Amino acid sequence: MGGDNAPEAVLDGLEKVAERHPKARILLVGDEVRLGALLSRRPGAARICSLRHAPDAVPGDMKPTAALRMRQSSMRIAIDAVAAGEAAGVVSAGNTGALMALGKIVVKTLPEIDRPALAAIGPSARGDVVLLDLGANVTCDPRNLVEFAVMGDAFARVVLGLPEPSIGLLNVGSEELKGDDRVRQAAEMLRDSVLAANFHGFVEGHDITAGTVDVVVTDGFTGNIALKTGEGAFKLMGGLLKQVFTSSLLAKLGYLLAKPALERLRDFMDPRRYNGAVLIGLNGVVVKSHGGTDGVGFAHAVDVAMDMVKHRFNQRIREKLATLPPKGQALEASAGEAGPAISGADLG
């Protein structure tokens, strides 16, 4: 029931899911009257869905703490089904904060990790790239960053199908001495970890879209801002291009001639292709679809959840997390937070 175009966009998405995954079983949770009417016009979705009524829905602007108290919301009932083992995962286009809070408290964090993280995929010049954390944790210690690397590695294997994803730690420069103690300690821990062979070292902001590595690891504050800054830059360019191609008759004609190629570019950059941020590190799969997406985007978010379940995502990360040093050990190492007064961030 969540998102700007709910529940229609969700049902449109499920109609596509039914084509792609005819054996999927979907538990559809929400207002049974509205959902029933929509299902009756979508035979594919109707075939794979079973409907469960939820009298309430979490509003988009509700605080996570309030959403936690709402026991009969569609989000809560869907997440309860994951916690009970009845569903392998949940996909929602609703309130992000509420989904994260319910995920952590109801589905619960894996015992091997400190904090779940939000991960998503974006475009680069050399293929898709995984970026995490996107905002689940505004402050992180080195141990958290190492756990994110483990989870990002598994995500790239499972969702992007990469056999040996390379991993970079986001920093203000690529040399070993750059950044604050936190990232330097995380880098040291990664060099000593089971991920050492695939750890590329520090990467910078421009490396994300350059595709320097397959997985970019950072704290939730920086990751959220990097994600949205990149999206904003694409949006500005898109808007300016639109202006270019409507600025004169010749430009309009030029657009028509280049249209097939420009449409391939548009498809490549289509945010719906990258829809589905995943809250990883829980005892179940929790996927957040963008609230403004349509059926195509929502179906993509379901694909991500399906990949994670089919390829035993959680089992993979648990195996790798078990090889890290015990939690407390690494946490102690992060006591000193203050960076040097002269950081020498490289601007080129």
Add this chain to the structure above:
Amino acid sequence: MGGDNAPEAVLDGLEKVAERHPKARILLVGDEVRLGALLSRRPGAARICSLRHAPDAVPGDMKPTAALRMRQSSMRIAIDAVAAGEAAGVVSAGNTGALMALGKIVVKTLPEIDRPALAAIGPSARGDVVLLDLGANVTCDPRNLVEFAVMGDAFARVVLGLPEPSIGLLNVGSEELKGDDRVRQAAEMLRDSVLAANFHGFVEGHDITAGTVDVVVTDGFTGNIALKTGEGAFKLMGGLLKQVFTSSLLAKLGYLLAKPALERLRDFMDPRRYNGAVLIGLNGVVVKSHGGTDGVGFAHAVDVAMDMVKHRFNQRIREKLATLPPKGQALEASAGEAGPAISGADLG
């Protein structure tokens, strides 16, 4: 003597500076033989420049601490001239870390502020935007962020000519409760400060290129990554557009028809227009030109320095900084650093 195309790009830039600012007086520091030969072929630059020999030059990959020990480098001699009051400011395309370190130690920080910051201008859908800190301080407390806001405000007035620039604090969401203690405390301080009327509150990554505010304030870690992520996104789009317009004969023809409009877009996005990151908060003007720029870009960096000197940038920030509460007071308020476990960063 610094930068990828030095000293030619610098001299090409000064030839343009001579046209735009015929009354400017430039102290040109570096290898007198090489510079003398280049000046002899550039009558404009020769007219406004006086040459001072420096036997050494700071290599691009030298550590700031090593650059500080190099007493006869062109960078050092130029900065010494600022510290001595002989020059009002310095522009360099050389080693960023060395320039920042020399700036802080030789030119020295203004007594009113804790830490200088690196600021620059970028494009947005609604005009140019100031972003700081871009990496001078990888860790910041709330007081530092407030000082950055004061400096960014003055920079927008002086370099962009805005009478009342609006100021935003970069965060993972725009609601008051988002983010960590650090940004929330800085926001509270700004609401109580002389900047209160122009303080817009929190902004998100996509607000930078949307032009939601004129000045975007953040710590040096996040700012450096936001800057480079945005640059990377523009670069990816530029590369993809190039592919589009060379992908077929029709697309090439389309490009030719739309060429005048596309060239206006290219000019608008031209990084040379935004060249000149400024280390603000020192007893003199210190401008860092991009190392890879050409004469057009270098001349722009000189323009930025000129604007700052002409419009008495430092006096403006000192007046406003004097209205902030004393330093110690604000620093104490920032003791609690840890954010809440559930941040509820908004992904839409």
